[in-house]
Amino acid sequence: NAGVTQTPKFQVLKTGQSMTLQCAQDMNHNSMYWYRQDPGMGLRLIYYSASEGTTDKGEVPNGYNVSRLNKREFSLRLESAAPSQTSVYFCASSDVGGPTDTQYFGPGTRLTVL
Amino acid sequence: GNSVTQMEGPVTLSEEAFLTINCTYTATGYPSLFWYVQYPGEGLQLLLKATKADDKGSNKGFEATYRKETTSFHLEKGSVQVSDSAVYFCALSDRGGATNKLIFGTGTLLAVQP
Numbered sequence: 001n002a003g004v005t006q007t008p009k010f011q012v013l014k015t016g017q018s019m020t021l022q023c024a025q026d027m028n029h030n031s032m033y034w035y036r037q038d039p040g041m042g043l044r045l046i047y048y049s050a051s052e053g054t055t056d057k058g059e060v061p062n063g064y065n066v067s068r069l070n071k072r073e074f075s076l077r078l079e080s081a082a083p084s085q086t087s088v089y090f091c092a093s094s095d096v097g098g099p100t101d102t103q104y105f106g107p108g109t110r111l112t113v114l
Numbered sequence: 115g116n117s118v119t120q121m122e123g124p125v126t127l128s129e130e131a132f133l134t135i136n137c138t139y140t141a142t143g144y145p146s147l148f149w150y151v152q153y154p155g156e157g158l159q160l161l162l163k164a165t166k167a168d169d170k171g172s173n174k175g176f177e178a179t180y181r182k183e184t185t186s187f188h189l190e191k192g193s194v195q196v197s198d199s200a201v202y203f204c205a206l207s208d209r210g211g212a213t214n215k216l217i218f219g220t221g222t223l224l225a226v227q228p
Contacts, residue, residue: 004157033215042203042220044218099214100146100163100165101214105158105159107155
């Protein structure tokens, strides 16, 4: 099992450009999440998907959109990138989104917006 | 709202020293509590968890006890190794919306010197 995979690993964008971060999991999990990690701020939830066909906003959703393409895949889109979106982005998944569930994380995408 | 506070780093220790990383939380109800670890250049992975008061989570020599009376979940290890150098995140499960979400502390960098 590959677990949670993310592409790309690194990306540099210019202000105003768009891009999509891809995430896939092979653990048959129902719930998937997108976080951003910034120095001194821990991880903050951007969007999540409790199950296939549903998505909801997290703590910091502005400037992002998501798509739960199927049970395996959950993508994050930046329509018009801004320097404030420079960050490391992590995708995660969990079995059913229950209170004791472990979340499994991908290796991350390091994004720089110039 | 629910929140997690953990001690600021970096924490620098010599090999075989005793480790404590403090974590306290604010929550309504009875959340599950987690410690995740992030090794350099990698995503987060679960280190241990506790799902109810007085539970002790343990893994790889690390331990943490869910203390409801002090709203704490401090991480301890009796003898650290260089390979334990990483960032450690305390987190709690937060029920809101269609799935449980994790709320993370800001992370504590541990550097172990030979």
